[in-house]
Amino acid sequence: MTQTPRTPSVDDPFAAARFDFRAPVPSVDDLGRVHFLAIGGAGMSGVARIMLARGVRVTGSDAKDVPVLKALESEGAGVWVGFHEGHQERADAVVMSSSIRDDNVELVAARERGVPVLHRAQGLAALMQGRRPVAVAGANGKTTTTSMLTVALQGCGLDPSFAVGGELAKHGTNAHDGSDDVFVVEADESDGSFVVYRPEVAIVTNVQPDHLDFYSNFTVVQAAYDAFVGTIRPGGLLVTCADDAGAVALAERARARGTRVVTYGFDSGADVVLSGHHQDGVTSSVTVSDGGAERRMTLGVPGRHNALNAAAAYAAAVHGLGQTPERVLGGLASFTGTRRRFEPKGEAGGVVVVDDYAHNAGKVAAVVETAKDLVGDTGRLVVVFQPHLYSRTRDFATQLGAGLSPADVVVVMDVYAAREDPIPGVSGRLVADAVTAARPEAEVHYVSSWSEVAGHVAGLARPGDLVLTVGAGDVTMVGPEVLRILGGEAP
Numbered sequence: 001m002t003q004t005p006r007t008p009s010v011d012d013p014f015a016a017a018r019f020d021f022r023a024p025v026p027s028v029d030d031l032g033r034v035h036f037l038a039i040g041g042a043g044m045s046g047v048a049r050i051m052l053a054r055g056v057r058v059t060g061s062d063a064k065d066v067p068v069l070k071a072l073e074s075e076g077a078g079v080w081v082g083f084h085e086g087h088q089e090r091a092d093a094v095v096m097s098s099s100i101r102d103d104n105v106e107l108v109a110a111r112e113r114g115v116p117v118l119h120r121a122q123g124l125a126a127l128m129q130g131r132r133p134v135a136v137a138g139a140n141g142k143t144t145t146t147s148m149l150t151v152a153l154q155g156c157g158l159d160p161s162f163a164v165g166g167e168l169a170k171h172g173t174n175a176h177d178g179s180d181d182v183f184v185v186e187a188d189e190s191d192g193s194f195v196v197y198r199p200e201v202a203i204v205t206n207v208q209p210d211h212l213d214f215y216s217n218f219t220v221v222q223a224a225y226d227a228f229v230g231t232i233r234p235g236g237l238l239v240t241c242a243d244d245a246g247a248v249a250l251a252e253r254a255r256a257r258g259t260r261v262v263t264y265g266f267d268s269g270a271d272v273v274l275s276g277h278h279q280d281g282v283t284s285s286v287t288v289s290d291g292g293a294e295r296r297m298t299l300g301v302p303g304r305h306n307a308l309n310a311a312a313a314y315a316a317a318v319h320g321l322g323q324t325p326e327r328v329l330g331g332l333a334s335f336t337g338t339r340r341r342f343e344p345k346g347e348a349g350g351v352v353v354v355d356d357y358a359h360n361a362g363k364v365a366a367v368v369e370t371a372k373d374l375v376g377d378t379g380r381l382v383v384v385f386q387p388h389l390y391s392r393t394r395d396f397a398t399q400l401g402a403g404l405s406p407a408d409v410v411v412v413m414d415v416y417a418a419r420e421d422p423i424p425g426v427s428g429r430l431v432a433d434a435v436t437a438a439r440p441e442a443e444v445h446y447v448s449s450w451s452e453v454a455g456h457v458a459g460l461a462r463p464g465d466l467v468l469t470v471g472a473g474d475v476t477m478v479g480p481e482v483l484r485i486l487g488g489e490a491p
Contacts, residue, residue, distance in 0.1 A: 390421075
């Protein structure tokens with residue numbers, strides 16, 4: 001199913017993809033024994049979990065001994081730390097993530113044996129056959145919106161299947177094989193794989209320039225979202241945000257092609273209108289106007305961006321899946337968050353530490369704004385940011401700096417490379433300099449050594465401060481270390 005990468009364009013936005021995402025998806029019953037490469041990843045582990053629940057024999061390898069490996073092993077998977085060509089030798093099919101390089105020894109061995117190799121999204125799509133798929137896409141808010149919709153449907157008495165890019169705090173898992181026919185998935189646009197799901201209901205939270213390492217420019221990004229909307233099943237529904245220019249344009253194009261669209265947002269022209277947002281600590285509420293009726297929506301998470309995420313879940317559940325507004329709102333009120341989405345890590349020495357996965361400019365701006373509102377005039381906001389990917393840092397340093405600039409103190413780490421090789425001249429200093437350019441009076445520190453970050457932050461923090469660690473990489477490990485230092489605990 002692999003193809004030779006070509007230059008993406010409006011006519012073929014997925015030309016750079018390593019897989020043919022338009023190819024027919026095999027039945028999960030025909031896969032046999034399935035081996036996962038990078039099984040410990042947030043998305044991969046979810047697919048493996050559901051396959052295990054369906055009785056599929058699952059094995060997998062991962063480069064690191066992450067905690068989820070033990071959980072998968074307890075659920076029946078055979079797992080290894082490290083890659084070796086022998087690990088996959090009994091597999092009938094291989095599932096891989098985009099992070100796996102073509103020279104991975106297990107991938108090379110599987111291809112030499114002629115074993116079918118599927119992308120993670122194709123493996124997930126195989127599990128969705130015979131179900132009513134709901135796919136949540138967008139540059140920002142996918143994980144939270146998918147999680148909120150799942151919890152809202154559970155509040156309506158349903159038992160949906162779900163696969164999310166983060167653990168639901170309420171359930172402690174990122175995936176579940178439900179007994180009802182609704183299947184909710186987070187649809188990742190970063191590599192073009194979101195066109196495999198063919199949803200009955202699609203949510204697009206926003207359409208913004210991102211993943212330009214794959215798509216090359218924003219026009220191609222927009223074409224990819226058009227293709228995603230084109231996969232909605234006949235008679236299905238597109239839910240989009242009326243507050244985002246890219247999503248508004250997408251909705252207009254979709255309507256012109258005859259797709260049913262419901263919009264949501266604070267914009268008065270939305271179909272589901274939000275107003276009167278109020279934040280009280282880490283909880284918030286907002287009025288939802290829908291079809292002439294006004295109802296108050298209460299959430300256990302802060303921020304206008306989370307009110308928008310909840311409105312997307314509400315619109316999909318009510319207008320797409322036929323659930324009653326009151327029960328949906330009741331379910332949303334029970335949502336307690338997702339791991340690494342404004343997740344409290346603790347308090348020590350009068351300093352509160354919170355962690356968030358935000359890694360692109362829009363997400364960073366939203367989470368900093370929310371944290372700044374929480375701090376108010378009672379303390380300072382200290383943000384520790386780890387840029388994710390050299391290409392994103394190069395392309396969006398200015399926007400990232402602007403998003404970080406409202407903080408009182410900003411500590412910028414070096415780039416978390418993930419799947420990329422270094423790019424000459426690109427480092428976290430680009431973002432640090434961009435913060436200073438956006439707000440010269442901001443206190444900015446660039447700390448290039450990972451091991452020095454926690455001590456540096458602990459030295460800056462003082463009672464009443466909120467320390468917010470931000471990024472998609474291993475910055476999540478900094479917060480607990482800051483707490484340990486502030487609490488005077490031994491290493």
